[in-house]
Amino acid sequence: MPTKRTASKISPRTVVLVTLAVGLGLPGALFAAILLLSPLTKPAVIDALVGRVLGVDPATWPWTGLAEGVAVGILAFILVNFGAIVSGMTVWWEMRVSSRMQSRVGYNRAGAAGFFQWIADAVKLLFKEDLIPADADQILFRSAPYFVMAGFALAFVVLPFGESLIAADLNVGVFYLIAVTALVVVGILLAGWSSNSKWALFGGMRSAAQVISYEIPAGVAVMVPILMSGTLSMQGIVRAQGAWPWQWNVFTNPASTVAFAIFFISQLAEGNRTPFDLPEAESELVAGYLSEYSGFRFALYFLVEFGNLWVMAAVATTLFLGGWQVPFVGPEAYAAARGAELIPGAAWWGLEALSMVVMVLKTLVVLNLIVWVRWTLPRIRIDQMMNLCWKYLVPWAFASFLFTLLWQLAVAGTPALATVSGIALTAATALLLVLFLRQTRANLVAMGDRVDLTNW
């Protein structure tokens, strides 16, 4: 008996409301969980809870370590799910932006503005058959997605979300980050080789050539903010900066602006993003290293690729753009609101939430920039890609490194230099931004176009 489709009964108003509820509620709930759990899963709090609730001495109780591990495990689970969901939402945002840039409709079926498309895709991939080619190297083929996923999730250990909101503030933070993100390359190379497919092999080889080449300029460019902050800890680097743009690492040293550009380009290349998406250039390599993957294993690669945009943007924000620093709120304000209590009061949580909002907004701006770049620039050729890395970025990275060495000596003598540079470069950036907006407006007027937001 044919039944009437229920979908047609739902009014557009309800669809918009449900979409808004999920689109804001899902990330909102995750951010709230990160805000709550990050400070509460630290050993001091867990030890005190063990002492109070169970009435045992945490120093001698044999299971204290396990309790701390379980607490961190819960936070890790939240952060991995955050990565997965943020990755899906990035796909949706990217598709909407690209469709507007290319004058096509784009996602518009599932939910308002097609927002539920990423959920539908994830469910679809979950229900797909898990194909493993008979001629592939079975063990390596099956294990490759785990490396990629581990490289992605391990980066979240040192990603700051706010003043005290970090899973573990490792004292080797930046170095650790460079080390674990290299695991993704291992996974890609394993996937390429073990598939026993020519497309996958070439894709994997290209990816290896590209990603490890761009590690060099990225590694040298990262040293510039470290020289300026004098620490490898992610939170330490943010604390060494101020809240206003002229106090950010990117502006307080002219060479750091160059280093930021080099770091940004290298991150695009390491994330296999256009204009550096040669490893999966679909017109020449089918799907590159992903050619033989299907179902959830394929989904994992996509999750990591788009989730890495958040990681890239958050790292760039932390190192160069002042991280979570809130204007008018210094370290004393946090310390005063924190008090001596085990669980701090509402004022402290408010400040933490504020720092999180600042961090997330900056990250989203950088993330959006990465999306714009992808849909603006064409893919470059592989020899151009290698030339850009070794003949342009590496020399410039070393030059900015040497300049920073001298600059730090000069700043140690006359600290006003950093302020002068910060204000001058902030003004220059503001001027560029104004020119960009004017040009955009001029283009719109010249084309007889108009800013049309009605089809959202």
Add this chain to the structure above:
Amino acid sequence: MGFEFGAVLVFAIVAVGFAFGGITLSRLIGPRIPNAEKSTIYECGERPVGAAWFNFNPRFYLVALVFVIFEVDIALTFPVVAVYRRWTEAGPSVAWVALFELALFVAILVAGLAWVWAHGDLAWVKELGGNPAPGQGETPAAAGTKKAA
């Protein structure tokens, strides 16, 4: 310290568990209809010709060697970079020692880069053995300009 690196271990376990859980769920609820055609390697719809595990020129081993040297040197530079600011604040004499050390380190690397560059090892498309045959061994860019001319 123990807690921080314990956290790294916990994150690794959770990440692998996430991937394993998803793949297992997918295998449980997904269909499984094995088929000889389906389990062949994709090669544009043709039957694959041979395996993909053959010798080919990855054009890459020299870049890989250069990468290893640079990366090891960068890894060794990180500790000095991290303490550089403290040294510059300690006084001019210590600062100049630190500056000299780091500059020497960079100079060695840059000299190496210049040598590799001049030697042509960074070129992705190489010209081997003097005069290449027309249309072979020349860079795509050179071929493009020739065609345009």
